[in-house]
Amino acid sequence: MAEVQAPGLHLRHWPAWLAPSAAAELLERLQLEVPWKQEAITIYGRRHLLPRLTCWMADPGCGYSYSGLANAIEPWSPAAAELRDALQVLTGWRFNSLLLNRYRDGRDAMGWHADDEPELEPTAPIASLSLGAPRDFRLRPQPSPRNRAAVASGACQLPAGFDHCTPFNIPLHNGDLLLMEPPTQLWWQHALPRRLRLQQQRLNLTFRVVRALT
Secondary structure (H helix, E strand, C coil), rough: CCEEEEECEEEEEEECCHHHHHHHHHHHHHHHHHHCEEHHHECCEEEEEEEEEEEEEHHHHHHEEEECCCCCCCCHHHHHHHHHHHHHHCCCCCCEEEEEECCCCCCCCCCEEECCCCEECCCCCCCEEEEECCEEEEECCCCCCHHHHHHHHHHCCCCCCHHHCCCCEECCCCCCCEEECCCCHHHEEEEEECCCCCCCCCCCCCCCCCCCCC
């Protein structure tokens, strides 16, 4: 396990957390078990299909929305439930939700964003498992709108040295596990850029803790 740290950022990276054979088996299972769908979001009044397939699995009441999209809750598949149990042993956290992204080839991508929605428990990490084709995971310093307002009002301060941080890249390979610890989501954004020559698919599973709806 390797730790990656910068002002306002703390990552833990397990290369090949899953052996190649186990990762290949899991990739095949998830393709069959998961009810994949291509959602659409509204940007400036226009509907756009997401450049990837997605699924939201969660415990009852653990809803999650982003970009105006309210994800329908799907029950845990057998493979996803097994992974959740393994991650609880590793991290000590009981994740109650999971966002799955299926990048069919290098044309599918994810734009710059932070997982800082109000539903997410801010003290919990996000565990990200990569399966399939290697892709570049990009990170850049960017205070969230919430924190920009808080800094302006004097309610909080920028992490020491934050203004001198620069974007960087972590190549994520088949079976890699990345744990994004707080306060990473508050101060940094991440993205998965397009790689137009890539023909192979990649699955990404991000396990989260959301505040159950009451």
